[in-house]
Amino acid sequence: MVARPMTGQPKPGTVRAIGPRRPAPRSVADPAAGTRALVPDSATLLEMFHLMKLTRALEDRIERKLYRQGKIVGGVYVGRGQEAISVGAAMHVRRTGDDGHDDIVSPSHRDMAIFLLQGIAPRLILAQYMGRRAGLTRGRDGNMHMGDLKHRLVAFISHLGDSIPVAAGCALTFKMRATDQISFCFFGEGASSRGDWHEGVNLAAVMKLPVVFICNNNQYAYSTPTAQQFAVKRLSERAGGYGIPGSTHDGNDVLEVYDAVGRAVDNARHGGGPTLLEFETFRMTGHSAHDDAGYVPKRLFEEWSRKDPILRLERFLAEQGLVDPAAVAEIERRIESELDDAVTWAERQPYPEPSECLEGVYAD
Amino acid sequence: MALTTYVEAIRQGIWEEMEADERVFILGEDVGIYGGAFKVTEGMLERFGDLRVIDTPISESAIVGAAIGAALMGMRPIAEMQFIDFISCAFDQITNFAAKNRYRWGAGVPIVIRGPSGGGVHGGPFHSQNPEMYFVHTPGLKVVAPATAHDAKGLIKAAIRDEDPVIYLEHKYLYRRIKEELPREDYIVPIGRAAVRREGRDLTILTYGAMLYPSLEAAEALSQERGAETEVIDLRSLLPLDKDAILASARKTGKVLVVHEDTKTGGIAGEIAAIVNEEVFEYLDGPVLRVTAPDTPVPYSPPLEEFFLPNKDKILEAARRLVTY
Numbered sequence: 001m002v003a004r005p006m007t008g009q010p011k012p013g014t015v016r017a018i019g020p021r022r023p024a025p026r027s028v029a030d031p032a033a034g035t036r037a038l039v040p041d042s043a044t045l046l047e048m049f050h051l052m053k054l055t056r057a058l059e060d061r062i063e064r065k066l067y068r069q070g071k072i073v074g075g076v077y078v079g080r081g082q083e084a085i086s087v088g089a090a091m092h093v094r095r096t097g098d099d100g101h102d103d104i105v106s107p108s109h110r111d112m113a114i115f116l117l118q119g120i121a122p123r124l125i126l127a128q129y130m131g132r133r134a135g136l137t138r139g140r141d142g143n144m145h146m147g148d149l150k151h152r153l154v155a156f157i158s159h160l161g162d163s164i165p166v167a168a169g170c171a172l173t174f175k176m177r178a179t180d181q182i183s184f185c186f187f188g189e190g191a192s193s194r195g196d197w198h199e200g201v202n203l204a205a206v207m208k209l210p211v212v213f214i215c216n217n218n219q220y221a222y223s224t225p226t227a228q229q230f231a232v233k234r235l236s237e238r239a240g241g242y243g244i245p246g247s248t249h250d251g252n253d254v255l256e257v258y259d260a261v262g263r264a265v266d267n268a269r270h271g272g273g274p275t276l277l278e279f280e281t282f283r284m285t286g287h288s289a290h291d292d293a294g295y296v297p298k299r300l301f302e303e304w305s306r307k308d309p310i311l312r313l314e315r316f317l318a319e320q321g322l323v324d325p326a327a328v329a330e331i332e333r334r335i336e337s338e339l340d341d342a343v344t345w346a347e348r349q350p351y352p353e354p355s356e357c358l359e360g361v362y363a364d
Numbered sequence: 365m366a367l368t369t370y371v372e373a374i375r376q377g378i379w380e381e382m383e384a385d386e387r388v389f390i391l392g393e394d395v396g397i398y399g400g401a402f403k404v405t406e407g408m409l410e411r412f413g414d415l416r417v418i419d420t421p422i423s424e425s426a427i428v429g430a431a432i433g434a435a436l437m438g439m440r441p442i443a444e445m446q447f448i449d450f451i452s453c454a455f456d457q458i459t460n461f462a463a464k465n466r467y468r469w470g471a472g473v474p475i476v477i478r479g480p481s482g483g484g485v486h487g488g489p490f491h492s493q494n495p496e497m498y499f500v501h502t503p504g505l506k507v508v509a510p511a512t513a514h515d516a517k518g519l520i521k522a523a524i525r526d527e528d529p530v531i532y533l534e535h536k537y538l539y540r541r542i543k544e545e546l547p548r549e550d551y552i553v554p555i556g557r558a559a560v561r562r563e564g565r566d567l568t569i570l571t572y573g574a575m576l577y578p579s580l581e582a583a584e585a586l587s588q589e590r591g592a593e594t595e596v597i598d599l600r601s602l603l604p605l606d607k608d609a610i611l612a613s614a615r616k617t618g619k620v621l622v623v624h625e626d627t628k629t630g631g632i633a634g635e636i637a638a639i640v641n642e643e644v645f646e647y648l649d650g651p652v653l654r655v656t657a658p659d660t661p662v663p664y665s666p667p668l669e670e671f672f673l674p675n676k677d678k679i680l681e682a683a684r685r686l687v688t689y
Contacts, residue, residue, distance in 0.1 A: 169433020363527035
């Protein structure tokens with residue numbers, strides 16, 4: 001855990017903070033260069049903790065129980081061990097219920113927490129995984145392939161780098177409308193090798209669009225380690241090639257994620273353009289539920305399990321006197337109970353009618 | 365009254381939609397200060413500003429991807445491909461993101477992707493292509509290909525107003541060769557409707573784009589030569605196809621010839637032949653024939669390109685064969 005002074009303040013209205021108000025940066029300063037950190041207040045810390053626990057529990061349910069029971073008909077990709085990135089980042093998404101004011105988010109496939117934070121109920125996510133009509137895609141698509149513009153979520157496609165130009169296009173709209181909305185764009189280090197990624201980052205950089213690029217570098221793209229994915233030491237070094245700020249951070253420290261993303265968000269919101277943030281973490285599973293990750297050296301799992309982001313936050317909260325073992329147990333009990341209900345509900349939902357296959361290809 | 369060229373008709377259509385709807389904007393390579401490689405966007409930067417007429421890096425995938433993102437945020441983007449050949453660089457964004465979005469999660473992607481297609485100007489393999497069938501094979505897209513200045517304007521306006529992604533193929537050979545008097549009032553040409561360009565009872569030619577003109581010449585020649593009257597139908601939209609118009613004419617004449625500049629294998633003529641067989645087989649008096657480009661890239665040198673492109677004589681030869689059944 002990085003020690004940081006309890007000063008600074010994120011954008012009012014997004015999160016609560018302790019300390020005097022910090023003027024928002026208005027130039028293209030390197031967001032990582034500042035000395036004062038954005039520190040969430042107690043309520044925000046507890047919200048993040050709850051969200052990380054809920055994410056872990058929901059994905060465990062899906063991967064370790066429902067999938068093995070044959071209740072999930074297709075693939076399962078989870079973000080175990082990587083929860084701090086989506087949580088710490090998406091806490092900065094502005095959510096007021098007003099389309100002309102709210103930010104937009106393009107999550108990737110290991111960003112379950114973002115869906116929860118944007119207001120998608122676990123039961124709907126479970127229905128989605130089970131191919132039920134109540135899922136966000138009414139059975140047309142599976143797992144994390146879901147979006148809902150009412151909840152300001154753009155669904156990704158399996159060709160992962162495609163979201164980058166699309167997120168830039170959302171940001172372009174905000175620029176055209178001269179609002180201070182921003183576009184959050186999540187992807188993995190593997191997606192960064194796609195041509196679309198480079199075209200999208202370059203376009204955003206050239207047009208100085210309000211987008212924050214957030215890379216979950218979990219060290220493996222399926223079986224391919226980062227050494228075979230890119231030759232730079234850190235992925236964020238690429239930012240220089242596009243003329244935008246970039247930095248690499250500990251992705252298993254939710255406070256560091258919160259701080260780095262908060263700065264990039266401030267910069268983008270005030271006309272400073274895009275930032276490329278890389279968060280180092282580790283995929284504590286195979287690529288998908290069927291993959292035992294036999295190609296990953298065991299010691300890496302052991303090493304990274306000691307850096308588990310939820311345990312780290314829990315220790316920090318305990319040190320701060322914000323939780324104790326009884327409180328944690330109570331949080332876990334409530335989450336399990338909520339998920340029991342959600343699974344029961346989802347399993348009762350009907351499948352789509354076969355003929356619904358033909359509907360909705362076009363507007364008319 | 366003044367005559368309007370095909371290219372000017374496209375420009376007018378875009379201009380009027382941009383005047384009428386502030387959500388409409390255009391992005392692409394050299395569309396701003398230069399006014400587009402073929403001057404389709406000439407004067408737009410000065411009128412609408414650089415946030416609605418956007419010069420982009422050479423990044424077709426980002427052009428289309430950004431258009432998709434903007435469409436999801438409520439805009440009406442027009443993405444220009446400087447030559448339609450380069451649309452292949454954006455294939456994934458078009459066929460996987462734009463085309464499937466509505467079906468997957470209900471969020472429509474009202475974008476227009478347009479650019480100059482077709483040969484006849486010695487553009488060679490990468491400035492002459494007819495890429496329509498890559499997209500006709502993709503549910504969720506619409507594909508249109510106007511042959512007249514009237515339709516060029518009416519279809520670009522319809523495409524901009526459409527709720528779904530539309531691939532708009534403008535034939536560069538027609539840009540300045542076709543001139544017409546256009547209506548003064550606002551109009552659209554509905555997507556999915558063919559037009560009968562010449563009425564006839566003995567034979568049907570189905571075609572689109574630049575091939576309309578040699579088809580009409582062949583029809584006239586056949587009439588003079590044999591007194592056989594050919595119905596020439598301009599498809600205008602390839603996806604959706606106007607099946608009613610195709611089948612009605614096939615029933616009437618019993619003889620169908622499909623003409624297109626696109627290559628033969630997997631061209632839309634094969635699809636039309638299958639539809640005609642399935643739906644009106646008992647009305648047919650002869651085989652459905654095709655006159656198309658051969659299955660090669662589009663060659664550069666004049667004798668090679670002339671050999672490649674369908675023309676009046678090739679169409680007439682097939683029409684003569686068909687009319688004897």
